[in-house]
Amino acid sequence: MQPLRVFVTRIIPEEGLSLIREACRGEIWTPTGVVPLDTAPSELAAVDREAQGRTPGSVPREVLLEKARGVDGLLSLLTDPVDAEVIAAAGPQLKVISNCAVGYDNIDVACATARRIPVGNTPGILTETTADFAFALLLAAARRVAEGDRTVRTGQWITWGPTTLLGFDVHHATLGIIGFGRIGRAVARRARGFDMTVLFHDPAAAHLPESEREGARPVDLETLLRESDFISLHTPLNEATRRLIRRETLALMKPTAVLVNTARGGVVDTDDLYEALRTGRIAYAALDVTDPEPIPADHPLVSLYNVLIAPHIASASRSTRGRMALFAAQNLLAGLRGERLPYCVNPQVYER
Ligand code: GLV
Numbered sequence: 001m002q003p004l005r006v007f008v009t010r011i012i013p014e015e016g017l018s019l020i021r022e023a024c025r026g027e028i029w030t031p032t033g034v035v036p037l038d039t040a041p042s043e044l045a046a047v048d049r050e051a052q053g054r055t056p057g058s059v060p061r062e063v064l065l066e067k068a069r070g071v072d073g074l075l076s077l078l079t080d081p082v083d084a085e086v087i088a089a090a091g092p093q094l095k096v097i098s099n100c101a102v103g104y105d106n107i108d109v110a111c112a113t114a115r116r117i118p119v120g121n122t123p124g125i126l127t128e129t130t131a132d133f134a135f136a137l138l139l140a141a142a143r144r145v146a147e148g149d150r151t152v153r154t155g156q157w158i159t160w161g162p163t164t165l166l167g168f169d170v171h172h173a174t175l176g177i178i179g180f181g182r183i184g185r186a187v188a189r190r191a192r193g194f195d196m197t198v199l200f201h202d203p204a205a206a207h208l209p210e211s212e213r214e215g216a217r218p219v220d221l222e223t224l225l226r227e228s229d230f231i232s233l234h235t236p237l238n239e240a241t242r243r244l245i246r247r248e249t250l251a252l253m254k255p256t257a258v259l260v261n262t263a264r265g266g267v268v269d270t271d272d273l274y275e276a277l278r279t280g281r282i283a284y285a286a287l288d289v290t291d292p293e294p295i296p297a298d299h300p301l302v303s304l305y306n307v308l309i310a311p312h313i314a315s316a317s318r319s320t321r322g323r324m325a326l327f328a329a330q331n332l333l334a335g336l337r338g339e340r341l342p343y344c345v346n347p348q349v350y351e352r
Helices: 014-023 041-051 061-068 084-090 109-114 127-142 145-153 182-192 221-227 270-278 318-336
Strands: 004-008 024-030 033-036 073-076 096-099 174-178 197-201 230-233 258-261 284-287 307-309
Touching: 004 014, 004 061, 004 318, 014 024, 014 041, 014 318, 024 041, 024 061, 033 041, 061 084, 073 318, 084 109, 096 318, 127 145, 127 182, 127 230, 127 258, 127 284, 127 307, 174 182, 174 221, 182 197, 197 221, 270 284
Parallel strands: 004 024, 004 073, 073 096, 174 197, 174 230, 230 258, 258 284, 284 307
Antiparallel strands: 024 033
């Protein structure tokens, strides 16, 4: 049998790419152009190294539309909009879309489902790594770590100062978690070690048994916003959560509140957040995700001292990214073989 054809939209860790290379033919988009799937790992690593430290960018729309044409499987990333146009451009032979991410708001799942194309994601494996990073952001914002580093690097560390860079205590503070799925709960577990009071708001988790609440208390959104010292977002991006954090919800927060977002940029209205931080309506924001993403370096939000922004790296530990690539490859190969995807976001495609 002819090996099936795939398009992989970025160099992913070898843990996954090697499996795909063994079973398929096709191409990969790299920051220096599209290369055959069987390009030697050392050559791919060199391209990756060359792009390190610079944002490598993602596959341009016209390249995605062209390269998706005629493939049996597409391995995409959260930066690639796989919408109705891309799915149509691929053609009727498309058997699977495998997203190398837990989130899949970049994919038109309804369109894929209508065409009975299974869509895969990588849940579970990045839970603890992402929760670690949400906590890292929370601590760094509370204790002004990034500003401290800038103070030293710019030669402004003159002496020890009794009022220098005063921040907020994390221990014994109240943490409000919006979205109490796997990652939200993993953040709550970490908060217990800091003796925090933990509140959560998640209509989907309202009936979670006490034993699975990690010591957190369910509250309505308004109570959470009013009572929390730290607010951490862990919802998917969908119509119910888009711009959940905007002028009206920011207005309910404490002036000392610190907002942490490792979910999706679109859950927060960027202009309203900018205004809230600029005017001191809330104290600080620590963001791993932004809208737009990437956020340009000359964006007004980036000019504020009381915001810390990371380039969407919450799941970026070596081992987790390796396992994500492996899961994404397993989903892709299962779909190509006509088998059920191990991690499928639209299992309706298997219903008769
Ligand atoms: C990261 O944001 C992911 O969805 O995996």
